[in-house]
Amino acid sequence: xxxxxxxxxxxxxxxxxxxLANSETDQIQQVLQQYEQHLNAGNSGEIMKxxxxxxxxxPQHAPAQVGRNEVQNAYDGVFSQxxxxxxxTTHEIxxxxxxxxxxxxxxxGKTTILANQAVIDEGNSELFVFKKxxxxxxxxxxxxxxxxxxxxxx
Amino acid sequence: xxxxxxxxxxxxxxxxxxxLANSETDQIQQVLQQYEQHLNAGNSGEIMKxxxxxxxxxPQHAPAQVGRNEVQNAYDGVFSQxxxxxxxTTHEIxxxxxxxxxxxxxxxGKTTILANQAVIDEGNSELFVFKKxxxxxxxxxxxxxxxxxxxxxx
Numbered sequence: 540x541x542x543x544x545x546x547x548x549x550x551x552x553x554x555x556x557x558x559l560a561n562s563e564t565d566q567i568q569q570v571l572q573q574y575e576q577h578l579n580a581g582n583s584g585e586i587m588k589x590x591x592x593x594x595x596x597x598p599q600h601a602p603a604q605v606g607r608n609e610v611q612n613a614y615d616g617v618f619s620q621x622x623x624x625x626x627x628t629t630h631e632i633x634x635x636x637x638x639x640x641x642x643x644x645x646x647x648g649k650t651t652i653l654a655n656q657a658v659i660d661e662g663n664s665e666l667f668v669f670k671k672x673x674x675x676x677x678x679x680x681x682x683x684x685x686x687x688x689x690x691x692x693x
Numbered sequence: 694x695x696x697x698x699x700x701x702x703x704x705x706x707x708x709x710x711x712x713l714a715n716s717e718t719d720q721i722q723q724v725l726q727q728y729e730q731h732l733n734a735g736n737s738g739e740i741m742k743x744x745x746x747x748x749x750x751x752p753q754h755a756p757a758q759v760g761r762n763e764v765q766n767a768y769d770g771v772f773s774q775x776x777x778x779x780x781x782t783t784h785e786i787x788x789x790x791x792x793x794x795x796x797x798x799x800x801x802g803k804t805t806i807l808a809n810q811a812v813i814d815e816g817n818s819e820l821f822v823f824k825k826x827x828x829x830x831x832x833x834x835x836x837x838x839x840x841x842x843x844x845x846x847x
Contacts, residue, residue, distance in 0.1 A: 595797060597818035600843045603784070603799065630757070635789040641822055643749065643834060645757065664751035666820050666836045668795055680797060682820045684838040689754045 564632045567640055567669055567676050574678070575627045575646070583614035591670050591677030599685065622651040625661055638671040639679075645686065662686040718786045721794055721823055721830050728832070729781045729800070737768035745824050745831030753839065776805040779815055792825040793833075799840065816840040 570589055577585040587607060590596075596610040597603045604613040625648030632642045643666055650661040668680035724743055731739040741761060744750075750764040751757045758767040779802030786796045797820055804815040822834035 597797075597820065597838055599838045600841065602840050603797070603818045633793075635793045639787075639789045639793075641795065641834070643751075643757070664757045664836060666751065666822070666834060668820070680795070680820060682818060682836050682838055684751055684753045684836055686756050687754065 563634050563640070563676070567632050567642060568629060570669070570676055570678065571627055571629055571642065571644060571667075575625065579623055579625065581618040581622060583611050583618060586614055587611050589678050591672050591679050594678060595680050597680075597682035599683070620653055622653060623661065624648045624651075625663075627665075640669040640676065642667045642669065646683075660687055717788050717794070717830070721786050721796060722783060724823070724830055724832065725781055725783055725796065725798060725821075729779065733777055733779065735772040735776060737765050737772060740768055741765050743832050745826045745833050748832060749834050751834075751836035753837070774807055776807060777815065778802045778805075779817075781819075794823040794830065796821045796823065800837075814841055 574586065574589055577589070587610070590607065590610060592607070594607060594610050595603055595605050596613055598613050598617065601613065604610045625646040627644050627646045630643045630645065632640060634640045643664070645662070645664050647660075647662045649658050651658050662685065663683040664686055665681070665683040667678055669676045670679040671677070728740065728743055731743070741764070744761065744764060746761070748761060748764050749757055749759050750767055752767050752771065755767065758764045779800040781798050781800045784797045784799065786794060788794045797818070799816070799818050801814075801816045803812050805812050817837040817839055819835070819837040821832055823830045824833040825831070
């Protein structure tokens with residue numbers, strides 16, 4: 540799938556008068572695509588290449604993880620327990636100024652619980668803040684929340 | 694508590710060279726404070742005054758709610774089931790350009806399940822995108838995710 544196809548699937552909000560808007564949102568969409576790929580591969584090292592210098596990751600069921608080491612440890616913790624197979628859909632990418640953007644996505648698929656190999660439905664909403672660092676768009680802030688119905692016991 | 698006290702509690706990232714930064718972040722902090730107040734009061738009508746013209750709210754256990762009617766219905770659904778008593782802490786407010794900002798907060802407190810009056814611990818991370826509309830800062834995108842440990846059955 541080429542980048543144009545990817546972008547056509549996204550509902551984009553362009554920055555005001557930015558002639559490079561297509562190119563910039565294209566780059567951000569590529570980061571999102573790489574995030575999906577490395578998340579499904581359970582590869583925290585590759586995921587960290589997508590994060591910036593001072594990231595904050597807000598996982599479920601744990602406090603916000605502030606800083607690169609903490610973010611990577613959080614992913615390692617997740618990947619030690621589950622294997623994800625999810626597909627992201629980009630709903631919005633908005634460029635704000637030259638060096639900031641935010642994106643709203645959703646994801647859906649399956650999660651395998653490694654302890655017992657149980658496979659459950661996975662669905663989330665996500666909100667990203669991106670920063671351009673050294674000419675590359677990096678994940679600066681990231682939060683997700685489940686969209687699957689509440690289970691008994693919650 | 695005056696606004697200065699409130700802002701001193703926040704870890705703020707200022708917009709580059711914006712001489713009005715203090716005033717703008719002060720206004721956003723006031724929106725966050727009002728959100729806490731109206732959330733604890735279970736008042737969806739007052740909450741909707743804090744949202745902008747085209748909001749998206751990403752609650753847990755449901756798809757993203759797009760548009761003012763859908764957002765208000767989602768709050769009404771929540772308030773029909775639970776009563777919140779939470780305190781928000783602002784960790785970051787960043788102004789980006791003249792009309793956009795994002796904020797990261799966390800909240801902690803108690804939730805009463807109305808069906809059985811059970812009281813449980815409540816804790817969340819939150820990420821907001823704000824837009825300035827008609828000279829007022831409004832919530833444009835909002836997502837939260839629980840920080841409490843996973844329960845059996847999830």
